[in-house]
Amino acid sequence: MFLYKAIVFLPLIGAIIAGLFGRAIGAKASEYVTSGLMIIAAILSWVVFFNVGMGHLEGGPIKVEVLRWIQSGGIDVSWSLRVDTLTSVMLIVVNTVSTLVHVYSIGYMHTDPHRPRFFAYLSLFTFAMLMLVTSDNLAQMFFGWEGVGLASYLLIGFWFKKPSATAAAMKAFIVNRVGDFGFVLGIAGVFVLFGSINLDTIFANASNFAPHEGGEAGEAILNLFGMQLDKAHALTGICLLLFMGAMGKSAQFLLHTWLPDAMEGPTPVSALIHAATMVTAGVFLVARMSPLFELSHDALTVVTVIGAITAFFAATVGLVQNDIKRVIAYSTCSQLGYMFVALGVGAYGAAIFHLFTHAFFKALLFLCAGSVIHAVDGEQDMRYMGGLRPHIKVTFWMMIIGTLAITGVGIPFTPIGFAGFFSKDVIIEATYASHSPVAGFAFSLLVIAALFTSFYSWRLIFMTFFGKPRASHEVMHHVHESPQVMLVPLYILAIGAIVAGFLFEGRFYGEEYAEFWKGALFTGAENELVEEFHHVPALVALSPFISMVLGFVIAWYMYIRSPQTPRILAQQHRVLYQFLLNKWYFDELYDFLFVRTARALGRFLWKKGDVGVIDTYGPNGVAARVVAVTDRVVRLQTGYLYHYAFAMLIGIAALVTWMMLGSSF
Numbered sequence: 243m244f245l246y247k248a249i250v251f252l253p254l255i256g257a258i259i260a261g262l263f264g265r266a267i268g269a270k271a272s273e274y275v276t277s278g279l280m281i282i283a284a285i286l287s288w289v290v291f292f293n294v295g296m297g298h299l300e301g302g303p304i305k306v307e308v309l310r311w312i313q314s315g316g317i318d319v320s321w322s323l324r325v326d327t328l329t330s331v332m333l334i335v336v337n338t339v340s341t342l343v344h345v346y347s348i349g350y351m352h353t354d355p356h357r358p359r360f361f362a363y364l365s366l367f368t369f370a371m372l373m374l375v376t377s378d379n380l381a382q383m384f385f386g387w388e389g390v391g392l393a394s395y396l397l398i399g400f401w402f403k404k405p406s407a408t409a410a411a412m413k414a415f416i417v418n419r420v421g422d423f424g425f426v427l428g429i430a431g432v433f434v435l436f437g438s439i440n441l442d443t444i445f446a447n448a449s450n451f452a453p454h455e456g457g458e459a460g461e462a463i464l465n466l467f468g469m470q471l472d473k474a475h476a477l478t479g480i481c482l483l484l485f486m487g488a489m490g491k492s493a494q495f496l497l498h499t500w501l502p503d504a505m506e507g508p509t510p511v512s513a514l515i516h517a518a519t520m521v522t523a524g525v526f527l528v529a530r531m532s533p534l535f536e537l538s539h540d541a542l543t544v545v546t547v548i549g550a551i552t553a554f555f556a557a558t559v560g561l562v563q564n565d566i567k568r569v570i571a572y573s574t575c576s577q578l579g580y581m582f583v584a585l586g587v588g589a590y591g592a593a594i595f596h597l598f599t600h601a602f603f604k605a606l607l608f609l610c611a612g613s614v615i616h617a618v619d620g621e622q623d624m625r626y627m628g629g630l631r632p633h634i635k636v637t638f639w640m641m642i643i644g645t646l647a648i649t650g651v652g653i654p655f656t657p658i659g660f661a662g663f664f665s666k667d668v669i670i671e672a673t674y675a676s677h678s679p680v681a682g683f684a685f686s687l688l689v690i691a692a693l694f695t696s697f698y699s700w701r702l703i704f705m706t707f708f709g710k711p712r713a714s715h716e717v718m719h720h721v722h723e724s725p726q727v728m729l730v731p732l733y734i735l736a737i738g739a740i741v742a743g744f745l746f747e748g749r750f751y752g753e754e755y756a757e758f759w760k761g762a763l764f765t766g767a768e769n770e771l772v773e774e775f776h777h778v779p780a781l782v783a784l785s786p787f788i789s790m791v792l793g794f795v796i797a798w799y800m801y802i803r804s805p806q807t808p809r810i811l812a813q814q815h816r817v818l819y820q821f822l823l824n825k826w827y828f829d830e831l832y833d834f835l836f837v838r839t840a841r842a843l844g845r846f847l848w849k850k851g852d853v854g855v856i857d858t859y860g861p862n863g864v865a866a867r868v869v870a871v872t873d874r875v876v877r878l879q880t881g882y883l884y885h886y887a888f889a890m891l892i893g894i895a896a897l898v899t900w901m902m903l904g905s906s907f
Contacts (some may be wrong), residue, residue: 257365264358342731367393421490428483481541492524509612517605546586553579557694587676595750599661602738603647629711664743696793704801
């Protein structure tokens with residue numbers, strides 16, 4: 243049992259040491275302590291994965307009670323660690339990527355004077371995510387959920403003297419509060435419906451509340467809030483509220499605007515947030531609560547639609563972005579859409595499989611981007627790069643591997659391919675094979691998104707590494723490869739991007755599915771996608787491959803064969819180009835609807851309320867009157883002796899007069 247506690251609490255110990263004693267022990271010691279503890283936690287996580295996921299765990303999940311936490315009324319909650327196959331997968335994803343980010347940061351942040359604080363934040367972020375994925379109840383999950391939100395605020399705004407960084411941190415924090423509000427309501431609804439927030443109790447009784455066919459989502463929410471608990475519809479309402487929380491954390495359509503702006507943080511932070519931790523929390527939540535979602539067809543339909551729109555929307559925006567990190571950020575948003583589509587059609591194993599492979603190649607791409615930025619003195623605009631391939635060959639080849647993985651390069655109908663070839667393709671095939679009422683809609687958007695993904699991924703490669711150098715002569719003169727402390731993590735992630743797909747496909751979503759998951763993911767009796775996706779038409783199975791090739795060819799033509807074409811197209815279709823470049827104008831729309839409206843309301847209440855009422859008649863007004871009277875009284879004290887003598891004479895005269903008049907009555 244100590245093994246599981248060590249995995250979770252070693253990052254916390256590192257955060258405490260670096261955060262409280264970083265100045266005393268120095269930056270180097272802080273780096274080595276936090277990174278060393280993370281390496282131990284990562285190794286132990288792989289041990290757990292092979293023991294639990296790859297082993298023969300019997301008797302359900304392992305429970306490790308840390309302490310008794312909440313005992314109030316009907317709530318009895320322990321702080322316990324829940325370890326099953328789903329947990330073990332998340333442990334290796336979180337701790338492996340976090341460890342490599344820690345090591346990479348030793349080189350990337352070597353000139354920053356605040357390194358102890360940075361490494362303390364990284365470890366704190368990791369601890370919060372570990373608390374989330376090992377939770378045995380919804381209160382503990384929410385604790386980790388909010389901890390991740392706090393740590394992301396600290397990391398995105400790490401360079402707090404940079405206005406854009408502090409604004410991005412605040413944006414991420416506020417947008418996530420919108421989703422978290424739904425999550426809190428969902429937890430409250432679970433407690434009302436089940437009388438408990440412990441996962442075992444919820445899962446054991448979920449089948450008693452299965453909704454009837456045709457239940458309306460809107461009616462479900464009304465029933466929930468009105469406390470007219472038609473139990474069938476209430477379950478759908480609860481699932482939608484939980485999904486609202488997932489939308490915020492995983493940056494799904496409408497609550498996605500914080501994710502690209504999170505690029506204002508240091509590049510290692512981008513890799514940690516986008517690859518393995520914060521953005522995968524929503525996917526984990528829906529997968530963990532699969533016993534509820536699997537019983538609500540309406541909720542799953544909503545998840546599918548939102549996921550498909552997100553995959554398509556983010557891919558369209560990524561087509562024209564010029565910041566190297568923002569291109570990869572929108573790629574993350576799009577890939578998360580794939581995962582939610584898989585969840586929505588009931589392919590829970592496929593969703594977690596893509597989460598697993600995505601962690602390797604997306605962390606690789608972000609850290610390679612950091613290596614590029616490091617090489618060109620902080621430049622992030624790809625329009626001012628080009629021709630870097632001969633100067634940073636290792637970074638180039640590592641980024642090629644990441645690109646081959648995310649675009650899904652492989653040989654159809656064979657077990658030969660990069661990680662994304664297996665995990666992304668299985669989602670597309672499962673979506674087509676599903677019985678979801680929106681399967682055709684989702685399948686079409688995913689195939690189009692696959693084409694766009696291939697295009698913008700190769701566009702990034704061609705603009706950054708090929709062609710003539712577009713940076714200044716001085717910058718090109720200083721271009722250099724990153725140190726080994728930054729390159730070693732790339733080698734490890736590249737191995738994962740190459741082999742993770744074909745090594746684990748059969749277990750995550752194949753012939754060994756049931757034996758591997760051991761009930762950690764729930765699928766209903768009518769859910770036969772694990773078998774049905776093998777029998778889709780050949781053209782469906784080939785569609786991701788065709789999209790990948792087509793995207794590559796178009797990118798090659800536009801940025802290698804005819805590099806003037808993008809400029810001509812942008813001029814000919816200026817409205818569309820600006821629409822995509824400005825991210826469908828969501829930031830401007832939200833600024834108009836919410837930011838300006840809130841600011842105008844605040845100013846109105848300040849003028850009419852604070853100034854007009856409170857400052858006149860309230861505590862501020864009384865205080866102002868006292869000050870005014872005091873100012874006038876103070877004027878009586880002139881400092882002249884004859885003035886004081888005259889005042890005394892007046893006082894004596896008034897006293898004598900009062901005594902005389904008083905005695906006459």
